[in-house]
Amino acid sequence: MRISWLKVLHDVMLMAMSRLHGFMFVTTITTYDDGNLLEDVMLAVTNISPKDRPVMESIGRKKAIQILHQWPHDTLAARSSPATLENSAIAGQAVNAPSRITNLTEYMTKAWSVSNSEIASKGAGVDDQFVYQRNKKMQELINGIEYDLINSTLVTGSTAVTRKLKGLLAAITTNSSTVATGTTLTEAAFNSLFEVCWIAGGNPRTVFVNSTLKKAITSFAGVSIQKQIAAEKKTMVEAVDFYVNDFTGTAEIVLSRDIPSGTNNNAIAVVDLAYYSTAYLIPIRDAEVGQTTFGKLGALEAECTLEYRAQESSAVTYGYNG
Numbered sequence: 144m145r146i147s148w149l150k151v152l153h154d155v156m157l158m159a160m161s162r163l164h165g166f167m168f169v170t171t172i173t174t175y176d177d178g179n180l181l182e183d184v185m186l187a188v189t190n191i192s193p194k195d196r197p198v199m200e201s202i203g204r205k206k207a208i209q210i211l212h213q214w215p216h217d218t219l220a221a222r223s224s225p226a227t228l229e230n231s232a233i234a235g236q237a238v239n240a241p242s243r244i245t246n247l248t249e250y251m252t253k254a255w256s257v258s259n260s261e262i263a264s265k266g267a268g269v270d271d272q273f274v275y276q277r278n279k280k281m282q283e284l285i286n287g288i289e290y291d292l293i294n295s296t297l298v299t300g301s302t303a304v305t306r307k308l309k310g311l312l313a314a315i316t317t318n319s320s321t322v323a324t325g326t327t328l329t330e331a332a333f334n335s336l337f338e339v340c341w342i343a344g345g346n347p348r349t350v351f352v353n354s355t356l357k358k359a360i361t362s363f364a365g366v367s368i369q370k371q372i373a374a375e376k377k378t379m380v381e382a383v384d385f386y387v388n389d390f391t392g393t394a395e396i397v398l399s400r401d402i403p404s405g406t407n408n409n410a411i412a413v414v415d416l417a418y419y420s421t422a423y424l425i426p427i428r429d430a431e432v433g434q435t436t437f438g439k440l441g442a443l444e445a446e447c448t449l450e451y452r453a454q455e456s457s458a459v460t461y462g463y464n465g
Contacts, residue, residue: 186268194286212246249291249295257272315459321461326464351411352397
């Protein structure tokens with residue numbers, strides 16, 4: 144077949160001209176050549192970060208009126224016989240006055256900043272980046288409150304030192320213990336935690352554990368673990384177990400992401416929820432902030448503490464390896 148050199152020269156010139164103008168003439172348009180295609184981005188953001196806060200959701204909520212939150216605490220004399228000699232003289236007996244228990248409120252914040260240009264720009268799944276970031280910071284703040292309600296230790300604070308509340312684990316002192324390295328949680332040891340609370344007068348019906356000790360509890364060989372049945376669906380609810388102990392009856396086993404974990408560091412808390420509350424000096428809210436840049440600055444704040452009116456009603460043990 145004879146080749147027309149004039150046609151070849153014509154095609155080469157057209158190709159050169161098209162490249163100069165940013166175009167490419169092709170016989171068939173494919174996705175590899177088409178610069179007009181839209182991006183395929185789902186208009187929704189996926190975020191599965193945990194937002195469960197079992198302690199905050201289980202205990203009460205109260206109002207604090209200053210950073211030093213206090214409450215009185217009293218006890219009865221030890222049980223003994225009150226037998227008295229007939230017609231004996233009346234004499235005063237030993238008495239004790241209520242003591243005062245205290246905790247400090249902790250000031251907590253989350254802040255974020257978004258430029259005006261970013262706010263005006265169209266995003267995939269996020270119409271308003273400022274509002275979107277606020278919602279995220281709100282969840283982060285609540286997660287942080289849950290963490291400190293469990294793990295924080297008391298810090299008095301100063302103008303240069305951040306004040307910290309005393310959390311659940313640090314508050315429980317009467318029935319607090321640490322097991323030897325390498326100790327495995329047994330049903331007998333678990334049952335004894337309810338016993339010490341009962342002896343003190345407590346009636347704990349909730350157990351906060353991490354995933355490691357949750358598995359240890361549900362693997363007990365006895366018949367004291369009960370699965371919850373959803374009556375309306377007649378289905379097994381695997382997320383919640385109930386342990387029937389010898390002293391306080393049925394106790395709910397609740398998974399907590401903030402209970403200490405790790406080999407020889409796992410903790411378990413048996414809690415009488417009736418005596419615990421979160422006391423807020425400042426409820427979770429938007430804080431007032433001034434503009435310092437050509438953008439939008441936002442902040443959230445809260446101030447609260449843990450009220451533990453009878454810590455001896457509960458028990459905590461540290462150090463199990465599983």
